[in-house]
Amino acid sequence: MFRWAIIFAVIALIASLFGFGGVAGLSKDFAIILLVIAAILALVGFLSRGKV
Structure with a gap:
């Protein structure tokens, strides 16, 4: 799940660069x-x- 969070963060960075x-x-x-x-x-x- 950490992998997906990093992938979405990278997508957000790239998308913001392109406007x-x-x-x-x-x-x-x-x-x-x-x-x-x-x-x-x-x-x-x-x-x-x-606990187990």
Whole structure:
């Protein structure tokens, strides 16, 4: 999931360079959402690993 967040961040950077503001903003939002979800899942995975 971190990979997808990085891909969307790169798409946002490239789109902003070419002047596609809507695509850049949407890609940025997807990258942030995926990064937060991946961080939460990683944290839950690390915490639950010690309890099993």
